Amino acid sequence: EVQLVESGGGLVQPGGSLRLSCAASGFTFSSYEMNWVRQAPGKGLEWVSYISSSGSTIYYADSVKGRFTISRDNAKNSLYLQMNSLRAEDTAVYYCARLGYSSSSGDPNMDVWGKGTTVTVSS
Amino acid sequence: SSELTQDPAVSVALGQTVRITCQGDSLRSYYASWYQQKPGQAPVLVIYGKNNRPSGIPDRFSGSSSGNTASLTITGAQAEDEADYYCNSRDSSGNLWVFGGGTKLTVL
Numbered sequence: 001e002v003q004l005v006e007s008g009g010g011l012v013q014p015g016g017s018l019r020l021s022c023a024a025s026g027f028t029f030s031s032y033e034m035n036w037v038r039q040a041p042g043k044g045l046e047w048v049s050y051i052s053s054s055g056s057t058i059y060y061a062d063s064v065k066g067r068f069t070i071s072r073d074n075a076k077n078s079l080y081l082q083m084n085s086l087r088a089e090d091t092a093v094y095y096c097a098r099l100g101y102s103s104s105s106g107d108p109n110m111d112v113w114g115k116g117t118t119v120t121v122s123s
Numbered sequence: 124s125s126e127l128t129q130d131p132a133v134s135v136a137l138g139q140t141v142r143i144t145c146q147g148d149s150l151r152s153y154y155a156s157w158y159q160q161k162p163g164q165a166p167v168l169v170i171y172g173k174n175n176r177p178s179g180i181p182d183r184f185s186g187s188s189s190g191n192t193a194s195l196t197i198t199g200a201q202a203e204d205e206a207d208y209y210c211n212s213r214d215s216s217g218n219l220w221v222f223g224g225g226t227k228l229t230v231l
Contacts, residue, residue, distance in 0.1 A: 035220065037166075037222075044207075044209060044222060044223070044224045044225040045158070045160075045166065045209050045211075045222040045225070046222060047211075047219070047220040047221060047222060050218075050219075050220065059218050059219055061219065095165060095166070097166075102171065102172050102175055104175075105172045105173065105175065107154055107156075107171050107172030107173070107175065108156075108171075108213075109156040109168055109171035109172070110156065110158070110166075110168060110211065111168050111171075111177060113165040113166055113167070114165065115164075115165050116165055
């Protein structure tokens with residue numbers, strides 16, 4: 001079964017740090033680009049960061065650039081998000097999502113999602 | 124980066140057809156994907172590309188695009204279709220991703 005499982009969320013004070021992990025199984029992780037997407041309480045989805053299959057290409061949303069670092073370990077089938085200088089507005093459920101491409105059209109899509117891990121930034 | 128705009132809420136009578144739209148400049152260059160999210164659950168991909176459905180998604184879900192507008196159509200809406208729907212696409216640079224604000228669908 002294709003699966004993504006996030007972990008590492010919790011309660012952290014403003015200015016603190018947290019490292020999220022996403023464990024992949026059921027597919028060849030090293031072949032897929034990955035994303036982190038978050039959802040603040042009662043709000044919509046917000047794309048956070050992207051990493052290529054090799055890890056050589058990385059992008060961030062302006063809201064987290066300079067504070068968050070995405071990385072991956074293909075040998076461990078794992079994706080990470082290091083979050084530093086956390087703010088109250090970073091409070092959200094964080095999802096990892098696989099970026100798939102249609103075999104027929106090549107169209108990209110986030111085809112597999114984890115259940116998410118909750119990050120709360122509060123004093 | 125660019126923005127994707129969705130109507131906050133839409134309602135449809137059981138068994139009728141509803142269209143949910145998404146507007147943005149990047150949609151002139153890139154197709155949108157559509158995600159369904161029910162309370163307390165992770166998003167689920169329902170439409171991607173020109174009009175493609177992942178396996179397991181009912182054929183009452185379809186997608187279309189014209190100019191800067193992408194649309195998700197549910198033909199014969201069911202009670203279980205009541206959910207939030209989000210569009211998603213690359214931004215105008217092609218490097219970043221952006222989600223619409225979401226549309227809450229109510230099935231009456």
